[in-house]
Amino acid sequence: MAIPAGLIxxxxxxxxxxxxxxxxxxxxxxxxxxxxxxPWLTFEGAIPLIWTIIxxxxxxxxxxxxxxxxxxxxTWVLMAxxxxxxxxxLLYTRVMCRSRSLRIGTIxxxxxxxxxxxxxxxxxxxxxxxxxxxxxxxLWSPVGTYTTWAMIRYNPEDR
Numbered sequence: 001m002a003i004p005a006g007l008i009x010x011x012x013x014x015x016x017x018x019x020x021x022x023x024x025x026x027x028x029x030x031x032x033x034x035x036x037x038x039p040w041l042t043f044e045g046a047i048p049l050i051w052t053i054i055x056x057x058x059x060x061x062x063x064x065x066x067x068x069x070x071x072x073x074x075t076w077v078l079m080a081x082x083x084x085x086x087x088x089x090l091l092y093t094r095v096m097c098r099s100r101s102l103r104i105g106t107i108x109x110x111x112x113x114x115x116x117x118x119x120x121x122x123x124x125x126x127x128x129x130x131x132x133x134x135x136x137x138x139l140w141s142p143v144g145t146y147t148t149w150a151m152i153r154y155n156p157e158d159r
Contacts, residue, residue, distance in 0.1 A: 005070065006063045009079075013059045013086060020090040028097035035102075036154035041147060051089070054136045058082065061123070061133035068126045078126075081119055085137070088112040092144075102152045103159050109145030116141055 037044065062082045069075045089112050096105030116137045124131045152159050 005066045006060075009059050009062050009066065012083070013055060016083065016086055017055065017090055020087065020094065023094050024097060028094075031100055031158075032093070032097050035151060035158060038147070038150050038154060047144075050136075050140055054089070054140060055086070057133045057136045058086065061127075061130040064127045064130035064133065065123050068130075078119075078123060081115075081122070085112065085115050085119060088115060089137075089141075096148070100158055102148055102155060106145055106149040106152070109141060109148055113138070113141035113145055 062079060065078050065082075066075055088108060092105055092108045092112065095108060096102065116134055120131050120134045120138060123134075
């Protein structure tokens with residue numbers, strides 16, 4: 001009995017998230033938590049839920065792409081692209097906190113935003129549903145990137 005593609009994609013998504021986040025130390029989190037936030041940043045408590053939804057939608061998008069042409073070279077390349085996009089999103093916090101640099105966080109966030117748009121363009125001919133499932137990433141990533149960039153003004157020593 002074959003394991004469904006959706007289950008494999010979900011398992012890979014969770015494993016990558018768990019492994020990537022294991023590298024954050026208490027000092028890294030203390031640095032991040034002590035940063036000054038803009039007064040308009042009232043939605044910070046919702047960010048984990050937002051990213052959970054984004055990752056679920058991204059995984060479902062990958063399932064739709066996989067199911068459109070299972071096992072083809074193009075599909076495998078696109079699965080690698082999804083993996084890179086997930087890694088960019090997950091490494092944002094780890095790399096920014098380790099480097100103690102909001103500027104690096106802004107660059108990583110902006111890279112993820114651009115890559116998500118490029119992926120959406122690449123998969124649109126394959127599946128409109130898969131493309132729509134990337135919309136939460138495409139819409140949220142610039143918000144997160146802008147927020148990180150705006151925090152530089154409040155934390156000039158952490159540029």
